Amino acid sequence: xxxxxxxxxxxxxxxxxxxxxxxxxxxxxxxxxxxxxxxxxxxxxxxxxxxxxxxxxxxxxxxxxxxxxxxxxxxxxxxxxxxxxxxxxxxxxxxxxxxxxxxxxxxxxxxxxxxxxxxxxxxxxxxxxxxxxxxxxxxxxxxxxxxxxxxxxxxxxxxxxxxxx
Amino acid sequence: xxxxxxxxxxxxxxxxxxxxxxxxxxxxxxxxxxxxxxxxxxxxxxxxxxxxxxxxxxxxxxxxxxxxxxxxxxxxxxxxxxxxxxxxxxxxxxxxxxxxxxxxxxxxxxxxxxxxxxxxxxxxxxxxxxxxxxxxxxxxxxxxxxxxxxxxxxxxxxxxxxxxxxxxxxxxxxxxxxxxxxxxxxxxxxxxxxxxxxxxxxxxxxxxxxxxxxxxxxxxxxxxxxxxxxxxxxxxxxxxxxxxxxxxxxxxxxxxxxxxxxxxxxxxxxxxxxxxxxxxxxxxxxxxxxxxxxxxxxxxxxxxxxxxxxxxxxxxxxxxxxxxxxxxxxxxxxxxxxxxxxxxxxxxxxxxxxxxxxxxxxxxxxxxxxxxxxxxxxxxxxxxxxxxxxxxxxxxxxxxxxxxxxxxxxxxxxxxxxxxxxxxxxxxxxxxxxxxxxxxxxxxxxxxxx
Numbered sequence: 022x023x024x025x026x027x028x029x030x031x032x033x034x035x036x037x038x039x040x041x042x043x044x045x046x047x048x049x050x051x052x053x054x055x056x057x058x059x060x061x062x063x064x065x066x067x068x069x070x071x072x073x074x075x076x077x078x079x080x081x082x083x084x085x086x087x088x089x090x091x092x093x094x095x096x097x098x099x100x101x102x103x104x105x106x107x108x109x110x111x112x113x114x115x116x117x118x119x120x121x122x123x124x125x126x127x128x129x130x131x132x133x134x135x136x137x138x139x140x141x142x143x144x145x146x147x148x149x150x151x152x153x154x155x156x157x158x159x160x161x162x163x164x165x166x167x168x169x170x171x172x173x174x175x176x177x178x179x180x181x182x183x184x185x186x
Numbered sequence: 187x188x189x190x191x192x193x194x195x196x197x198x199x200x201x202x203x204x205x206x207x208x209x210x211x212x213x214x215x216x217x218x219x220x221x222x223x224x225x226x227x228x229x230x231x232x233x234x235x236x237x238x239x240x241x242x243x244x245x246x247x248x249x250x251x252x253x254x255x256x257x258x259x260x261x262x263x264x265x266x267x268x269x270x271x272x273x274x275x276x277x278x279x280x281x282x283x284x285x286x287x288x289x290x291x292x293x294x295x296x297x298x299x300x301x302x303x304x305x306x307x308x309x310x311x312x313x314x315x316x317x318x319x320x321x322x323x324x325x326x327x328x329x330x331x332x333x334x335x336x337x338x339x340x341x342x343x344x345x346x347x348x349x350x351x352x353x354x355x356x357x358x359x360x361x362x363x364x365x366x367x368x369x370x371x372x373x374x375x376x377x378x379x380x381x382x383x384x385x386x387x388x389x390x391x392x393x394x395x396x397x398x399x400x401x402x403x404x405x406x407x408x409x410x411x412x413x414x415x416x417x418x419x420x421x422x423x424x425x426x427x428x429x430x431x432x433x434x435x436x437x438x439x440x441x442x443x444x445x446x447x448x449x450x451x452x453x454x455x456x457x458x459x460x461x462x463x464x465x466x467x468x469x470x471x472x473x474x475x476x477x478x479x480x481x482x483x484x485x486x487x488x489x490x491x492x493x494x495x496x497x498x499x500x501x502x503x504x505x506x507x508x509x510x511x512x513x514x515x516x517x518x519x520x521x522x523x524x525x526x527x528x529x530x531x532x533x534x535x536x537x538x539x540x541x542x543x544x545x546x547x548x549x550x551x552x553x554x555x556x557x558x559x560x561x562x563x564x565x566x567x568x569x570x571x572x573x574x575x576x577x578x579x580x581x582x583x584x585x586x587x588x589x590x591x592x593x594x595x596x597x598x599x600x601x602x603x604x605x606x607x608x609x610x611x612x613x614x615x616x617x618x619x620x621x622x623x624x625x626x627x628x629x630x631x632x633x634x635x636x
Contacts, residue, residue: 066484066485069484069485070480070481070484073480073483073484074480137462137463137466140463140466140467140470141466143470144466144469144470144473147470147473147474147477148473156443157439157442157443157446160443160446160447160449160450161446163450163469163473164446164449164450164453166473167450167453167454167469167472167473167476168453170473170476170477170480171453171476173476173480174476174479174480174483177480177483177484178483181483181486
C-alpha cells in the first residue's frame with residue numbers, strides 16, 4: 022500500500038511529522054479549545070509554532086549549525102519561562118557556545134571579497150545561528166534550512182487540510 | 187597547444203633524471219605507511235648539493251624508462267585491498283618524491299615546511315571531492331605540474347606560509363586529479379602517456395591555475411637543469427590570473443560559493459536571476475516567506491475558522507508593522523473553513539470596517555471581539571499576503587489597517603502577485619507609504635477587491 026505521506030520512514034518528513042503530531046496531541050490535551058481571549062489564543066498559537074520549530078530542529082538533531090542554534094534558543098527560552106535564574110545560566114552557556122563556534126569560524130566578520138555583505142548579514146539574521154558562519158557555510162546552512170522549512174510547511178498544510186473537514 | 191608543448195618540455199626536462207624515482211617508490215608500494223620515511227631518510231638530504239643528490243637518486247634506482255611507469259600503476263592498485271587510501275598514498279607518494287627532489291635542487295633546508303604542506307595537502311586531498319579529469323593522464327601530468335607547484339612554493343621560501351598555501355591550493359586542483367588518477371582503474375591506463383591530450387584536458391579543466399603552473403614549469407624547466415642560483419620570485423602569470431596564493435585561495439572560495447549558490451537556486455522557486463546579488467535577495471525573501479507560512483499555518487490549526495487569533499498591537503513580535511483584517515479568515519483558513527464563513531460582499535465589508543475602526547478607537551479588546559464575532563481576524567499584512575500568495579486565493583477582498591499611528595488607514599491590498607517576494611515587498615512598500623499618511627482617519631477608506 023502506497024502511503025503518500027511517508028515515503029521513507031527515516032526521511033526528514035516522516036521524522037518531523039511524527040514528532041510534530043505528538044507535540045500537537047500534547048498541546049491539545051493540555052488546554053481546552055474553548056479559550057477565546059486573544060491572549061490565550063495567541064499563547065496557543067505560540068505554543069504550536071514553537072512545537073513545530075522544535076520538532077523540526079529535533080528531527081535534524083545537531084547535524085546542522087542552524088538546528089543546534091534553534092534548539093539552544095528554544096531551550097533557553099523555556100528555561101527562562103520556568104525559572105529566571107536558570108534562564109540566565111543557559112543564556113550564558115548559549116553565549117559560550119556561540120563564541121566557541123565563532124572562534125572556530127574565525128572568518129565571520131572579515132570582508133568576504135565577493136561583495137554580498139548586506140545580503141549576507143540579512144540572511145544571517147534569518148537563519149538561526151547564522152551570525153557565526155562565514156558566507157560559504159551560511160549558504161550551505163541556508164540550503165538545508167530552506168529544505169527543512171519547505172518540508173515543515175508541506176506537512177503542516179496537509180495536517181491543516183486533514184483536520185479542517 | 188602551446189601550454190601542452192611547454193608541459194612536454196618541462197616534463198622531459200624534469201623527469202629524465204627523476205623518472206626512475208616514481209618507479210622505485212611505486213614498486214615497494216605495500217609499505218604505504220612508511221613512504222614518508224622512504225622519502226626523507228635515504229633521499230632527502232637537505233645539506234647535499236644537487237649533484238650529490240642526483241647521484242644518490244641515480245644510484246638507488248634501477249634504470250628504466252618513462253614508459254615503464256605505465257605498469258606500476260597496475261600492481262599498486264591491484265595489490266592494495268583498501269581501495270582508496272593506499273591509492274591516495276601512491277599518488278601522493280609519487281608527487282611527494284618529486285617534490286622533495288626538486289626542493290633539494292633549489293633550496294637547502296626549506297623542505298621541512300613543505301613537508302608539512304605535503305601532509306596538509308594529503309589531508310585536504312582526502313577530503314576533496316576531486317575534479318573529473320582523465321585520470322591517468324591527469325595522474326601523469328600531475329607529476330610535472332606538481333613539481334612546478336613545489337617549485338612555486340619553494341620559490342617563495344621566504345614566505346613559507348604563502349608557499350604552503352599556494353601548494354595547498356594548487357594541489358587541491360591538481361592533486362585531486364592524481365587522486366582520481368590512482369583511483370580510476372584500467373580505462374584510463376592507456377591514456378597515461380597521452381600527455382598532450384592530458385595536458386589539454388588538464389589545462390582546460392584547471393584553467394587559470396594550470397596556466398600559472400605552466401608558466402612556472404617553463405621557468406623551472408629552464409632552471410632545474412643546473413643549480414639555480416636564485417629561485418625566481420616573480421613568475422609571469424597569465425593575463426587576468428595571479429600567482430598570489432591568497433588570490434588562489436580566494437578563487438577557490440568563490441568557486442565554492444558559486445556552487446552553493448547554484449544549489450540554492452534549485453531550491454528557490456522563480457530562480458531565474460543570473461545576478462548573484464538579486465539571487466541572494468530572492469533567497470532571503472523566500473526564507474522570510476517560508477517562516478511566515480509556518481507562522482500562519484500554526485495559527486490556522488487553532489480549532490478552525492472562528493477562533494483565529496486576533497493579534498493585537500501589544501504583541502509586536504508577531505504583528506510587525508501593521509495589522510490587517512481579512513474577511514473570511516486567512517487564505518489557508520479559507521480553504522479549510524469553506525462552509526463556515528459567510529462570504530462578505532463589498533458593502534458589508536465597508537460597514538464592518540467602519541465598525542471596527544470605531545471600536546478600535548475606544549477599546550482594542552472590544553474591536554477584537556467584534557471581529558471574532560464576524561469571523562474575521564486581525565493579522566499582519568505580511569502574513570495575509572503570504573497566505574494569499576501561498577494559496578493563490580484571490581477572491582476575497584483584503585482590508586488593510588495601519589495601526590502604527592493609531593489611526594486606522596484602510597488601504598487596498600491589490601491582487602497578490604505571483605511570487606511571494608514581490609507580494610511582501612509591495613505590501614510593505616504600500617504599508618510604508620500609508621504609514622506616512624497619518625492624518626486621514628476612517629474616511630480614507632479604499633477597499634478594492636483583488
